Structure formats: C-alpha cells, structure tokens
Amino acid sequence: MQDLKVTLVQANQIWEDKQANLAHYRRLLQNCSNTDVVVLPEMFHTGFSMNAAELAENMENSIGLDWLKLIAKEKKVAIYTSLIIEENGAYYNRGVFVIPTGEVISYNKRKCFGLAGEDKVFTPGQEKTTVEYKGWKIQLQICYDLRFPEILRNKLSANLIPSYDVLIFVANWPEKRKIHWQTLLAARAIENQSYVIGVNRIGEDGKGLIYSGDSLVADALGNIKTLPEKIEEVKTVSLSWELLEKTRRDLPFLKD
Numbered sequence: 001m002q003d004l005k006v007t008l009v010q011a012n013q014i015w016e017d018k019q020a021n022l023a024h025y026r027r028l029l030q031n032c033s034n035t036d037v038v039v040l041p042e043m044f045h046t047g048f049s050m051n052a053a054e055l056a057e058n059m060e061n062s063i064g065l066d067w068l069k070l071i072a073k074e075k076k077v078a079i080y081t082s083l084i085i086e087e088n089g090a091y092y093n094r095g096v097f098v099i100p101t102g103e104v105i106s107y108n109k110r111k112c113f114g115l116a117g118e119d120k121v122f123t124p125g126q127e128k129t130t131v132e133y134k135g136w137k138i139q140l141q142i143c144y145d146l147r148f149p150e151i152l153r154n155k156l157s158a159n160l161i162p163s164y165d166v167l168i169f170v171a172n173w174p175e176k177r178k179i180h181w182q183t184l185l186a187a188r189a190i191e192n193q194s195y196v197i198g199v200n201r202i203g204e205d206g207k208g209l210i211y212s213g214d215s216l217v218a219d220a221l222g223n224i225k226t227l228p229e230k231i232e233e234v235k236t237v238s239l240s241w242e243l244l245e246k247t248r249r250d251l252p253f254l255k256d
Helices: 018-028 063-075 143-147 175-192 241-250
Strands: 004-010 037-039 078-087 090-098 104-108 130-133 136-142 166-171 195-200 202-204 210-212 216-218 224-226 233-239
Touching: 004 195, 018 063, 037 166, 063 078, 063 090, 078 136, 078 166, 090 136, 104 136, 136 143, 143 166, 143 175, 166 175, 175 195, 175 210, 175 216, 175 224
Parallel strands: 004 037, 037 078, 136 166, 166 195
Antiparallel strands: 004 233, 078 090, 090 104, 130 136, 195 216, 202 210, 216 224
C-alpha cells in the first residue's frame, strides 16, 4: 500500500463572506501540488455561523461545492471540509469529501455544539461515513464529534480488518479550549490505532472568538506533529502505511 500525502490548510476565515474566503483559499493553494488529500477548516467559506437561513446552499446549487469540485479537478486531489447545506427544510453542517472526478461523499455532523446554539439551528446526522481513497479507509468527522469516543470507535471486521485507517476532523475550535483539542486528537489516535488529522482555523470570528489553529497529525502511537499556532500555513505530511501496519501488528489492542 502506498503512503498517503495529506495537506493541512490552517487558514483565517473571513466572517460570512463566501467570495472573499474562496479567493483567499485559492491564494493559499496556489503552490499546492504532489498531494493526495487537502483538508480545509469547518464551514470553510463562511466561518462557524448560525446564520443558516441566509448562508445555506444546496447540493445541486452550491457556490462552495462548485468551487471545491473545480479545485479538486485542477489540482488532481481530493478535498475534505464542511459547509452549510439546506435539504428538505433542514439545515446540516455537512462534511463533503470531493474527489477529482467531481464525485462527492457526504457526512452530516452528528454532534451539534449546544454551547454555540448549533443544536437549535442544525439537524444532527445519524450515520458515520467512511471513504475508501487510494486504498486507505478514511472516516469523516467534524469538530465537536471529537468529544464523543463512542461514535468514533474503530472495530475489526470478521477477517480482522479495522473499519478505518484515518480519522479527519475539520474544526472551528476556540483557542481557550486548545488543550482539549490537542489532547483528544491524540487520544482518539491511540485508542483507535489510526492516524488522526485535525485542521482548525486561526483568527477572530464575527462573535469575537479567537482561534489559534493548532492543526496536527497524530499517528497510531499518539505521536503528534503540530502546525505553528496563530499562523496561516499549508503543510503536507505523509502517512506511512508501513508504520500503521507495524503498530497494529506489534500492539494488537483492537483485537481485544
């Protein structure tokens, strides 16, 4: 199995300004190449807004989704992020994994963040979503899902194959709870014997909350590589299939 190259895009977001955000991401991704998957923060082109009635798009007519498809095709990469989607009268914080062919695999955030009133505006998802891409099984997650290990548990199939190899979290996670973010990402990697990727925004949102980024990659042993805090950065990391297999083989905890 080949290694998987993942590009973390730790970016500031312009509050509720879609076109400004899209232009900003295009600048950040200008020199992005030789990668497999690009990961952008949660609600990538609006920020973490509860103004769903004004900002929502639908899957058939979406500025954000059309842009993601264009970039995926141009760069020949898959992209994962989330955006506000309206469907059948309900609003979803929807994760979208967009591949170069234009195919979109969706995931609706299952745990809505009550502290911000997300549970009053958005409908929670009910199902997990695992994507198989370039031989890797990638489970899609969004921000607050991180606090609920019971919905993230990795399990072995009858032939002892783990249900996923990578967890990806896209987030708008405030700086004042950064220690929770870093600790829980490492914990999810250790307990599930998978890679865990967390991509968070920086800057200040329209509600005055400050975000420090702290985007990171954790391997199955909990070793982490963290991007510098409060700095926009586009960084590509390589996930080693050999290291993942060795960890699972030497420490067969999932079997127990």
